[in-house]
Amino acid sequence: MFLAFHEMRRAKVRFGLLTGAVGLLVFLILFQQTLLTGLVNQFIGALKNQSGEVLVYNGQARKNLEGSIILAQQAAEIAAIDGVADAAPLGEATFTVTAGGDERDTVIFGYELGRTGAPTTLIEGRLPATDNEAVASEKDRADGYDIGDVVQVLPDGVQITVVGIARDINFSVAPVLFVDFATFESAKRTRNPDATTILPSAIAIHVADGASPEAVADAINAQVEGVQALTRQQAVDGAPGVKSVRDSFRVILALFYLVVPLVTGLFFLIVTFQKASALTLLRAIGAPAKLLVRGLLVQVVIVTALGSLVAFGLYAAALQGVKNLGVHVEVATSVYTSLVVLALALVTSLVAIRRVLRIDPIAATTGAGVHL
Amino acid sequence: MSVLEMTDVRKVYRSGDIDIVALDHATLQVEHGEIVALLGPSGSGKTTLLSIAGGLLTPTEGTVVVNGNDITDHDAKELTGFRRENIGFVFQSVNLVPFLNAEENLLVVDELGGGKGDKAAKARARGLLDELGLGHRAKNMPAQLSGGERQRVAIGRALFNNPKLVLFDEPTSALDTKIGAQVMELIHSEMKARDTAAIIVTHDRRMTEYADRTVEIVDGRLGAAGLQTAAH
Numbered sequence: 001m002f003l004a005f006h007e008m009r010r011a012k013v014r015f016g017l018l019t020g021a022v023g024l025l026v027f028l029i030l031f032q033q034t035l036l037t038g039l040v041n042q043f044i045g046a047l048k049n050q051s052g053e054v055l056v057y058n059g060q061a062r063k064n065l066e067g068s069i070i071l072a073q074q075a076a077e078i079a080a081i082d083g084v085a086d087a088a089p090l091g092e093a094t095f096t097v098t099a100g101g102d103e104r105d106t107v108i109f110g111y112e113l114g115r116t117g118a119p120t121t122l123i124e125g126r127l128p129a130t131d132n133e134a135v136a137s138e139k140d141r142a143d144g145y146d147i148g149d150v151v152q153v154l155p156d157g158v159q160i161t162v163v164g165i166a167r168d169i170n171f172s173v174a175p176v177l178f179v180d181f182a183t184f185e186s187a188k189r190t191r192n193p194d195a196t197t198i199l200p201s202a203i204a205i206h207v208a209d210g211a212s213p214e215a216v217a218d219a220i221n222a223q224v225e226g227v228q229a230l231t232r233q234q235a236v237d238g239a240p241g242v243k244s245v246r247d248s249f250r251v252i253l254a255l256f257y258l259v260v261p262l263v264t265g266l267f268f269l270i271v272t273f274q275k276a277s278a279l280t281l282l283r284a285i286g287a288p289a290k291l292l293v294r295g296l297l298v299q300v301v302i303v304t305a306l307g308s309l310v311a312f313g314l315y316a317a318a319l320q321g322v323k324n325l326g327v328h329v330e331v332a333t334s335v336y337t338s339l340v341v342l343a344l345a346l347v348t349s350l351v352a353i354r355r356v357l358r359i360d361p362i363a364a365t366t367g368a369g370v371h372l
Numbered sequence: 373m374s375v376l377e378m379t380d381v382r383k384v385y386r387s388g389d390i391d392i393v394a395l396d397h398a399t400l401q402v403e404h405g406e407i408v409a410l411l412g413p414s415g416s417g418k419t420t421l422l423s424i425a426g427g428l429l430t431p432t433e434g435t436v437v438v439n440g441n442d443i444t445d446h447d448a449k450e451l452t453g454f455r456r457e458n459i460g461f462v463f464q465s466v467n468l469v470p471f472l473n474a475e476e477n478l479l480v481v482d483e484l485g486g487g488k489g490d491k492a493a494k495a496r497a498r499g500l501l502d503e504l505g506l507g508h509r510a511k512n513m514p515a516q517l518s519g520g521e522r523q524r525v526a527i528g529r530a531l532f533n534n535p536k537l538v539l540f541d542e543p544t545s546a547l548d549t550k551i552g553a554q555v556m557e558l559i560h561s562e563m564k565a566r567d568t569a570a571i572i573v574t575h576d577r578r579m580t581e582y583a584d585r586t587v588e589i590v591d592g593r594l595g596a597a598g599l600q601t602a603a604h
Contacts (some may be wrong), residue, residue, distance in 0.1 A: 002476075002479070002480065002489060003472075003483070006476060007471045010471040010513075011471065275470070275471070277466045278466075278469045278470055278471070280466065281466050281467065281468075281469065282484070283452070284428060284461060284463070285455060285456065285461055285484065285529070286452055286459075286485075287484050288449070288452055288453075288484075289452075361452075361455075362423055364428070364461070364463050365419050365423055
């Protein structure tokens with residue numbers, strides 16, 4: 001460690017610049033990942049953060065909740081499947097409402113109070129306890145969806161009071177209100193007063209203890225005609241637009257994950273070349289190769305760790321500026337990203353390590369001819 | 373028991389189909405506290421001999437015993453440990469680690485041996501630098517030292533572990549005559565004060581006056597062994 005620390009202390013600018021570069025690149029990774037999560041949450045947060053472990057759509061809806069209805073007979077057959085503890089109707093539709101004095105498109109999710117389909121990320125207030133109450137998304141509070149605000153479905157429809165705030169429950173990049181199913185029905189009738197029956201868009205299922213969501217979804221698909229059962233994760237992943245957004249971001253992220261370790265690996269390779277004569281001298285006077293390699297690895301770890309800290313600081317600061325995108329600091333993701341970057345940086349430093357291991361101490365006797 | 377006993381040592385390099393004999397049946401003994409000048413022209417094999425004596429190279433034939441340890445068949449890892457524990461080196465030009473100051477260039481020896489650079493090690497490094505007239509330069513980086521000062525720091529590093537044998541490879545070739553003479557004076561006095569044996573490789577006959585004995589080497593063969601030179 002003696003050599004590694006002294007070298008870094010004496011070359012603060014060089015190692016500082018690398019740390020800064022690593023920090024900026026890791027920051028970009030963290031920020032892009034969070035933007036992706038935020039964007040995806042705005043598409044499908046309401047599905048991801050509701051209590052149904054399995055969602056059953058109409059078989060022709062192509063995993064699109066907007067185009068799905070479940071008939072009463074299908075709902076009954078679904079409820080009878082082994083492993084289903086609760087099968088509750090879940091309604092979803094987009095309405096024009098007045099909120100905060102403006103007309104806005106808002107997605108209303110209707111679920112039966114006390115049953116499956118309620119939002120799971122409540123951070124303030126409470127869940128609806130009766131008709132005409134709603135939980136809204138944290139992201140939209142400033143737009144007339146805060147606790148105590150009244151949202152009216154147009155034209156002249158039901159008035160809904162926000163009683164709770166939940167995190168990440170947007171849908172199709174629009175504000176969301178989770179209301180009881182009767183309120184959802186009222187809203188639908190505002191738009192279509194002649195409707196005799198309001199059918200649910202999907203069935204939200206809570207699986208029995210010991211049953212797996214995957215097995216229950218498979219059983220429903222096998223036994224109920226005309227429906228498509230998906231686990232919550234499958235519903236999220238299969239929602240329209242989500243895959244293409246994720247794929248685009250993944251290409252960008254993959255490039256960053258490639259660039260960071262390459263920058264680190266190249267830096268240490270160059271440094272190894274530059275200090276070749278010193279390393280040769282040390283080998284000649286009895287430095288074990290593993291001691292020099294260990295010093296190199298310690299430097300890689302320090303640079304990556306400090307770079308990650310710089311990145312985390314930039315990331316936390318930057319997110320304050322884009323709160324309206326519904327993004328949050330993701331500590332676990334940041335730690336995971338830093339560890340992946342560190343592992344990749346260690347892999348790319350293998351080239352420098354190989355150079356160190358190839359040093360022949362006899363080169364110390366050849367003076368200017370010292371090379372790796 | 374001699375500090376160094378090289379017996380019938382050959383070193384042969386293969387270049388294509390040709391064998392190049394760098395050292396040919398060389399036999400040399402160096403006693404405790406003895407300073408031997410190894411004199412020869414460029415390409416005569418003197419650095420090869422020095423490298424084999426110091427465990428930087430292994431001989432093709434013959435035996436090498438240093439301070440009672442037969443290192444002839446040591447592998448690379450064993451030789452690394454052997455060099456660290458038993459030999460001091462001062463090379464021609466590559467002698468100091470550029471990102472360590474003078475004191476740290478001595479302490480690195482302690483670090484390589486598993487030490488932590490504790491107070492005792494620091495005191496020893498300071499003591500050596502004082503003895504070499506470099507106490508005031510302890511915190512200077514190599515780039516801030518003159519050529520003669522750098523070689524003196526290198527001598528301090530070579531002596532840090534109290535080796536029984538120190539090998540000098542053209543230690544004054546990069547210095548002017550006056551500074552070179554001062555460095556040789558210092559080498560002589562330090563070796564004698566410690567009863568440490570030394571081999572000094574040189575092609576400058578003037579430097580032999582600081583040795584107890586001069587051994588000439590030509591085309592890989594030792595000659596005139598045992599030639600006594602008046603101690604300086």
